[in-house]
Amino acid sequence: MALVSMRQLLDEAAKGGYGVGAFNVNNMEQIQAIMEAARETASPVIIQASRGARSYTNDTFLWHLMQAAVELYPEIPVSLHLDHGNEPATCISAIELGFTSVMMDGSLEADGKTPASFEYNVAVTKEVVEYAHARGVTVEGELGTLGGIEDGHGSGEVHLTDPDQAVEFVEATGIDALAVAIGTSHGAYKFSKEPDGEVLKMDLIKEIHRRLPDTHLVMHGSSSVPQELVAEVNKYGGSLKPAWGVPMREIQLGIQHGVRKINVDTDSRLAITGAIRKVFVESPEKFDPRDYLKPARAAMQALVASKMRDFGQAGHADDYASLSLAEMNDRYATAAV
Numbered sequence: 001m002a003l004v005s006m007r008q009l010l011d012e013a014a015k016g017g018y019g020v021g022a023f024n025v026n027n028m029e030q031i032q033a034i035m036e037a038a039r040e041t042a043s044p045v046i047i048q049a050s051r052g053a054r055s056y057t058n059d060t061f062l063w064h065l066m067q068a069a070v071e072l073y074p075e076i077p078v079s080l081h082l083d084h085g086n087e088p089a090t091c092i093s094a095i096e097l098g099f100t101s102v103m104m105d106g107s108l109e110a111d112g113k114t115p116a117s118f119e120y121n122v123a124v125t126k127e128v129v130e131y132a133h134a135r136g137v138t139v140e141g142e143l144g145t146l147g148g149i150e151d152g153h154g155s156g157e158v159h160l161t162d163p164d165q166a167v168e169f170v171e172a173t174g175i176d177a178l179a180v181a182i183g184t185s186h187g188a189y190k191f192s193k194e195p196d197g198e199v200l201k202m203d204l205i206k207e208i209h210r211r212l213p214d215t216h217l218v219m220h221g222s223s224s225v226p227q228e229l230v231a232e233v234n235k236y237g238g239s240l241k242p243a244w245g246v247p248m249r250e251i252q253l254g255i256q257h258g259v260r261k262i263n264v265d266t267d268s269r270l271a272i273t274g275a276i277r278k279v280f281v282e283s284p285e286k287f288d289p290r291d292y293l294k295p296a297r298a299a300m301q302a303l304v305a306s307k308m309r310d311f312g313q314a315g316h317a318d319d320y321a322s323l324s325l326a327e328m329n330d331r332y333a334t335a336a337v
């Protein structure tokens, strides 16, 4: 199956009442880990690349690696999504390359750091929606800002999403999916203790979903930072500070209230790093990269497969029927009414 539009995956997820993990990639092993996990669990999947990933991997390498994924796993519906596009030009270059979904993050200015005005956010997001929808490509926008900084992206400040503004934003831009700021952060150090209702505003998700029942909600910074992965890294010479992520039960609560896309990067990084460190400590005589990249890939596959089961997307690879561009545009037209 060719790469599919993310809108279709999320529409199916809404019908089925499940969430779809969006896993970040920077190299071949990560793509392989995700695709193997998707096959193992019969899951549809979103693979996403940030600006940093595109420059690390190189667009041409990334594109051909994704073509290999599509060719080798024909039974798996896959969307290729741009994570945190910082300006329309970044989104347009991704669409030209063949991405089937883009995020225009106009919550920050093009520097990826300075919080932007609502008007700026509407203007740049709308511009990307017009370009993308004419080509059957899905658009995710963001309102409010998350804490933390990832790949140099982020203001480091949390501004929670305002439900009134969310309605205005979706109506003004026509986006398919909305990233909400409910207190999550990028990176490993999201919370200084197990998060409770004071820091993680799940009620805000419920309210936004009530007001925007047809907009797919996206949770960023949603790694759970499993304590056993942190311990594994530290056991083999790492020095991670105590870290807490978003508990799976909170993500599952979000899925009950309109969350359809769940972004995960940190947990994959932790799984990979722990596995590599273990080989380095236990087998210091080894120097073939395959000796540590194979267990790293296996560790990420196990992590991703368990998330696919927890998000509910496992077993749903067959839900998907390929839509033509014309059918996709009909869907957008209907959604806009």
Ligand SMILES: [Zn+2]
Pocket: 084, 186, 220, 221, 263
């Ligand atoms: Zn993010």
